[in-house]
Amino acid sequence: METLFRRHDQYMANTPMAIVRESMQEIGWDGRLIAVVGARGVGKSTLMKQYVRLNYEVYDRSVLYCSLDSVYFSTHTLLDLAERFVISGGTRLMLDEVHKYGGWSKEVKEIYELYPQLKIVISGSSLLQILNADADLSRRCVRYFLGGLSFREFLRFYKNLDFRKSSLPQVLAHPGPLCAEVNSMCRPVGLFKEYLAYGYFPFYMERASDYYIKIGQVVNFVIDVELPLLRKVEVSNLGKIKALVGIIAGNVPYELDASKLARAVGVGRDTVVEYLRHLADAGIFNLLYSDTKSIGKLSRPDKIYLENSNLLYALADSEVRIRTARETFAVTQLRNAGHTVEYGRKCGDFRVDGRYTFEIGGSDKGFAQIAGVADSYILSDDIETPTGRRLPLWLLGFLS
Template sequence: MQELTKLGITEILNDWNYWKRDFEAYVPRTEYLNTIRRFRKSGEIIVLTGIRRSGKSTLLKLEMQDLAQHVGKEALLYINFEDPRFGDTIDTRTLDMIFETYRETINPDGDVFIFLDEVQNVNGWEKWVRTAYELQKAKVYVTGSSSRLLSGEIATSISGRYLQLAVYPLTFSEFLAFQNVECKNIMDYSAKKIEIHRLFAEYLRYGGFPRVASIDEDLKKEELVSYYNTILLKDILSRFRLRNFEKLKKLARYLLTNDTKQNSINSITRALKYNYQTVEDYIDYLRQVYMVFELRNFSYSLKKQLISDTKYYAIDTGFVNAVSFSFSQNIGRLYENVVFNELMRRGKTTFFLNEGGSECDFIVQEGNAITGAYQVCYDLNEQNLQRETSGLVMACKTFGLTRGSIITESTIKTTVEDGVEIRIVPITVFLLGLAEEV
């Protein structure tokens, strides 16, 4: 590839930055933006991590748009390290050249806010960022598509100098905002219930990736498959120098089509006839790029937790449907996956509980105490009511809780079972944070 020159860098920077053009219009994600602006006041390095296409770059641009009103566009330098014109090997020398070119052509001596997008593509980026921070050359924002972006030596290098924010696909509340539907309270919900239920069916099928939420339905699955393959190829196969794409693809599909079910490395090894270490490594890679999350059976013993069976949940139900054959047969599992994601995005530490033949889908831990219990059942009926109720009551009794919740399709009801108050709420009510209002 041709050597990168300052003229070439200038062309790349002009393509990506807003010095001579207007910002695009984006739907704001208020909670994230408020957090970023609060972080900004600290003067620390701001780090956004999350799965590819979850909206990290858009949040950077919205932050730039806000900053431009105070410091001017020339103070903002955005670099997208996914641009192929930077070449295959990007290191701190490239960063030096970019910064020098920017200073020479755009902003010779003013304050600088620098935005490094997908920074994991830059070898030694953390040393450059630390130097920029300590010498006050710039206020620095970085994004990356790996949970290990700040692990090991990198975390040590900039330890105490950064604030981190994980960015996920849209919550259902954000998804409604993308569809121009406002629902702030139970009165809004009641007035817009039909539209909300229609949109929830779409959210369940195609998930919450921002662009997928914004394009025509006939393009959604194609877009999801493209994300899925790009993450496997670029973020895993290429980054970890794996050789067998089909093997990785088969394991990813196995986890997504068996999401919410109890599994173990041994059971997956037997099912796929793979080597144990291969399965363990591939699952770790899928977790690093945020495609799947794991949930463990609760125990006060950390050792018992680590050796217990595990449930895997997809970052987005759109991925589950993109690799599955039947949406209708998956609805119960999709409900459970959506509730897991919502609890995670609310910052809850969750486990499942399987004891004495009864199971509770989710228990929530805050500090050293269990503070909540949730059962998820798409079709709650006379045949399964006792099973779902007994699992919830078992969890509540185990941890001394006086109340638990069953999340289902549309039922609103409160009952008492063995001294435990059981609140049955529709999943849309739960996702919109309105459960206490019904």
Template sequence: MDILFSNSQNLLNQTDGKFFRYLFDKIEWNQRMIAIKGPRGSGKTTLMLQRIKYGIKPQSYEALYFSADHYWFYTHNLVETTATFYENGGRFLFIDEVHKYPNWSRELKNIYDSYPDLKVVFSSSSALDIYRGESDLSRRVISYELPGMSFREYLNLTQEKNFLPVSLAEIQNSHSQITPEITSKLQPLPAFKEYLKRGYLPIITESNPESIPVFLQQIINTVVESDLAFIADYNAGTAYKVKKLLGVLAESVPFKPNVSSIARKVETSRDSVYEWLTQLEKARLLNFLIAEGKGISLLQKPDKVYLENTNLSYALKATPEIGSVRETFLLNQLKNIKKEVRLPKSGDFQLDDLVIEVGGKNKDASQVNHLENYLIAADEIELGFGKKVPLWIFGMMY
């Protein structure tokens, strides 16, 4: 196992504590088995390495990080590797990309049952349903979701600020007090425009900003050709059609899908389109809106389809329509704080009895002023007034 320890230590040596994703302080690390799901590039690996280096601070033999697709596992299995690690004093095991390991659920169950004082943290693709593997992990694992960065995290990372999160209720009721505190420390609009284009993933600090769209295209390829290939058993022909489907969607999102028309363009069946849409949504490449009053079920046609984040909009289309970008941003941030968002009869988004209309600085309330509880989320303004709220402040919620 020397190769695994050596690789783990090399990665720890390159890990710093300058920036921690918001989830770091929300995870109950004392749980026996923890799953961290999230899109590629969101920082799951760094989160685990930071936990070892700054949270556990173990002796070198007590904690081990490895990726489940390491070549070590060509000739060894996870259970025997864990047994050797434990017998030599190991107590903290961190497994990356667990979905790349064929028998992950069965072997994790065996590990959980065999080593009561071993703490296991594993990461996986967002598309993996960790509760529906070959073995029942529902009573054993606590699951967390790590989305891409909020605008608040982007500012804290790139401008070395320390802005604290604000709640949706605070935005609704106190935005006129909150926004001046932030604008006194920076001009948010230039940074917000940059965030929309390429600030959703922590990679922004490690790459030339101009190369981010290429990096995102590589992520899309990896999600479809590798992650979904493992999870949904795609072959090369299926992966090609799924990417073609994503390309068709990117040309016109947000839109109300005509599944028959999409199926003809992609040269596949309606059932396949439904299935692939669901998988792309689980893999955090798409977001769905279901109309107010409708039930939510698997393989149901969404009433409106969006790309999952605005960076994908710029990666898949040279000049995305700004109205689409604004809506994509707000839906993304609301879903990332686990709000149930519906498509209302009037306005863009509904959360319980609150309706939000999205637009530019001149957006008025004509479409929603007949409603009792509404907000106008307006782009290109630093400060709001009354029910008109700066769009960027919705990026400060996590």
């Protein structure tokens, strides 16, 4: 176990502290068993290590952070580690990349039952179905989702501009004060356009010139490693999944014609829908339905977006249309803030929480499509101040 402590010390020494997200305060770290999940690249591992840095002294052996993809676990079990750790006085075990350890759920459950004094934090891919991995474990585990950086966080970490978080009802009912505050400190429209292309993933700060390369690596890792490991996708079909991503990335927002897409990829219609679900769970796509209450296992989405606008710029093989970037941003910011987003069909672009209707466009976008619709708004990307029911689109970036 001393080997793991040495690695723990190295991890802590190399942990960046420039970006410490507010999620740090929103997670109930004192729970006996919590899980931090999210798409690859959003900063789950960094958040766990930062928690240790902020709450424990250097060389404090009551806490241990370890990544379960370590070769150490090829000859040692989690149960053995937990026993030795508790005997030595350990009280908090941070287990990163749990999906890399076969049978992790059974051993974590047993550790939970054997050592009630031990607090356990686990993290893994958003493909990690903790609720399905073990029914008993799911009842004990509190799950926290970590998304990419919001526009507000982008301004805070990259532009040194600190603004408060707002709720959607606040933004819609009283947009003026927030707009005035933002406009007094910066010109938001230009910064918003920058955010659409860069800054959703925290690793943008590491080396901006490699940003899109790293995004491509994230997508490839999800397809080549995580889908076979966590969703049992046959390796022989990975090329078809990459073709699927390529087709949709070049045509978003994609209104699904399952038969046509299936023929283009070379799989059946139900298989296409299954792959779309996997890619959505992995944080590559956002799937929109006209009615989220009646979604079944093989329900076909009405519209498909990439999960965030940075993916759009990284994967597009031609110039990105601003309309697509606007809509992608809106879906991402709303969903990451915990809102339900449905495809609006003929009445607006999106219906949110079953109440609000949003039409996305520029400053010249008219109200004809949402005329007479209660709680309806136009969200425009190229304005700084609200006028009636026309609000700046970038305000959605202050929800989280």
